[in-house]
Amino acid sequence: MSNPDTDKPVDLAEETPAWRLEPTRAGLPPLAAAQFDVASTEDSLELLVASTQELGDLFRVYAPGRKRDTWICNHPDDIKRLLVTNHRNYTKGVGLDRVKILLGNGIMVSEGDFWKRQRRMIQPAFHRKMVEQYAVVIDTALDNAQVRWDAAVHSSEPFDITAEMSALTLDIILCSIFGEDLAWLEKRMGGNNPFAVVTEHSARDLLFAYKFRSLAKLVVELVAARRAGQWERFDFLQMLMDARDKDDRPMPDREMVDEALTLVVAGHETSASALNWAWYLVATHPAALERLEAEVDAIDCVAVAQPGTASEPSISGPRSMTYAASEQLVWTQAVLKESMRLYPPGWLLTRRSVEEDVLGGYRVPPGTDVMLSPYLIQRHPTYWPEPEAYRPERFLPEAEAAREKWVYIPFAAGPRHCVGENFALYEMTVHLARMARRYRLEYLDEGPIPIEAAVNLRALRPLRFRVHFRKTP
Numbered sequence: 186m187s188n189p190d191t192d193k194p195v196d197l198a199e200e201t202p203a204w205r206l207e208p209t210r211a212g213l214p215p216l217a218a219a220q221f222d223v224a225s226t227e228d229s230l231e232l233l234v235a236s237t238q239e240l241g242d243l244f245r246v247y248a249p250g251r252k253r254d255t256w257i258c259n260h261p262d263d264i265k266r267l268l269v270t271n272h273r274n275y276t277k278g279v280g281l282d283r284v285k286i287l288l289g290n291g292i293m294v295s296e297g298d299f300w301k302r303q304r305r306m307i308q309p310a311f312h313r314k315m316v317e318q319y320a321v322v323i324d325t326a327l328d329n330a331q332v333r334w335d336a337a338v339h340s341s342e343p344f345d346i347t348a349e350m351s352a353l354t355l356d357i358i359l360c361s362i363f364g365e366d367l368a369w370l371e372k373r374m375g376g377n378n379p380f381a382v383v384t385e386h387s388a389r390d391l392l393f394a395y396k397f398r399s400l401a402k403l404v405v406e407l408v409a410a411r412r413a414g415q416w417e418r419f420d421f422l423q424m425l426m427d428a429r430d431k432d433d434r435p436m437p438d439r440e441m442v443d444e445a446l447t448l449v450v451a452g453h454e455t456s457a458s459a460l461n462w463a464w465y466l467v468a469t470h471p472a473a474l475e476r477l478e479a480e481v482d483a484i485d486c487v488a489v490a491q492p493g494t495a496s497e498p499s500i501s502g503p504r505s506m507t508y509a510a511s512e513q514l515v516w517t518q519a520v521l522k523e524s525m526r527l528y529p530p531g532w533l534l535t536r537r538s539v540e541e542d543v544l545g546g547y548r549v550p551p552g553t554d555v556m557l558s559p560y561l562i563q564r565h566p567t568y569w570p571e572p573e574a575y576r577p578e579r580f581l582p583e584a585e586a587a588r589e590k591w592v593y594i595p596f597a598a599g600p601r602h603c604v605g606e607n608f609a610l611y612e613m614t615v616h617l618a619r620m621a622r623r624y625r626l627e628y629l630d631e632g633p634i635p636i637e638a639a640v641n642l643r644a645l646r647p648l649r650f651r652v653h654f655r656k657t658p
């Protein structure tokens with residue numbers, strides 16, 4: 186075995202100090218406080234936080250339900266090794282079977298050469314130059330959202346931002362995947378959005394998986410109709426239809442459906458959750474909000490209008506922003522990045538070792554479940570002064586350059602990092618910029634927000650706001 190960092194042979198005996206962590210099954214388990222089934226119990230996140238405080242950056246927990254140990258890694262060197270330098274030694278881990286029911290063999294769950302082939306075919310569609318082609322889709326979704334937000338200004342009812350972010354990001358991702366044929370799909374479903382189940386059925390259980398997978402047939406029909414009608418389209422589905430592997434072979438329909446459905450799931454709830462937390466945090470931190478408003482007020486707009494009324498919605502800029510222009514909104518992006526530091530939607534990454542490895546000086550046997558948590562490392566007090574404080578300035582360019590690597594991983598890292606990262610950052614920045622120009626949100630509730638750490642990190646109860654028009658800049 187060699188060390189992929191240095192290519193020198195690793196002497197396991199020399200590198201591995203005496204086992205600090207004894208097997209938990211024989212005799213008295215030394216990690217008694219850390220006996221739970223990570224990611225299967227409702228309080229997994231709380232237990233992980235407490236265990237990390239007590240046991241440090243590398244420890245094991247014994248899951249009685251699965252009768253297995255899980256290693257928890259919360260050190261940048263181990264994160265780098267797992268995700269980057271020795272990523273080939275790790276497949277996706279615990280929870281994969283459940284995700285497979287939902288996503289088939291889509292890119293989120295596939296492995297090995299098949300995953301590599303699919304990734305090569307899909308990745309070009311998420312290049313920043315491609316992503317900015319979706320500006321019209323995003324602007325149209327925001328036009329629709331603006332009608333709802335304008336109505337909320339005039340309503341006496343609290344505005345449920347959690348539901349709104351879910352509706353908006355579903356609108357954006359569906360229109361990006363199916364384009365104008367979303368209407369075709371709706372017609373086939375008697376005028377109903379076939380993907381409404383994504384927002385209406387919030388539990389990610391077997392019933393959801395069953396309902397969601399039943400949409401595969403509909404997508405196959407759409408692909409056939411496009412081929413028969415030779416419809417010219419620009420959307421992610423078309424990209425999947427046109428993609429060719431290195432031997433110039435197209436993706437079979439079954440694979441294409443798995444990938445399209447994967448994009449719906451991967452692209453919706455993550456972005457919805459990130460924006461939900463971002464609005465809450467910025468609304469409750471006046472200095473951050475003031476700076477956000479100052480930055481977005483200074484953007485040149487294609488069309489700017491006075492705040493309208495519910496009956497006369499008007500369009501406010503910025504519209505059709507380039508990708509480069511969205512990156513220049515450094516404070517807006519810092520607001521988003523700091524929100525994802527505190528509340529990373531994908532809060533837990535699971536892996537399983539293929540062969541023996543060494544992490545933090547300890548032997549990892551083959552077949553070991555290993556987990557790392559963006560939530561834990563992104564609140565690690567060694568790398569983040571006052572880790573619980575919301576401070577977007579941590580993500581201004583100078584501060585970012587000075588920070589240790591591998592301690593900020595909301596989109597993971599290495600070859601399996603989020604393929605939709607550019608798209609997500611772009612849609613969220615455009616959304617925040619446009620809405621913060623026109624509205625100010627006032628958070629209505631008090632006290633801590635209970636978190637649901639399931640597949641994604643969600644607020645357990647809807648976040649409610651009063652919506653105000655801002656003074657015209």
Ligand code: HEM
Pocket residue numbers: 292293294304358447448451452453455456459525529530531534535594595596597600601602603604605606608609
């Ligand atoms: C704020 C928004 C988002 C966050 C925080 C996020 C986070 C992540 C994370 C942490 C992973 C790695 C999971 C793992 O390795 O176990 C991932 C993978 C992935 N994400 Fe995202 N994601 C976001 C938005 C999106 C969007 C908008 C899309 C597509 C339109 C997308 C598509 C994917 C896909 C396909 C993968 C699997 C990549 C692979 O394994 O090769 N994500 N995402």
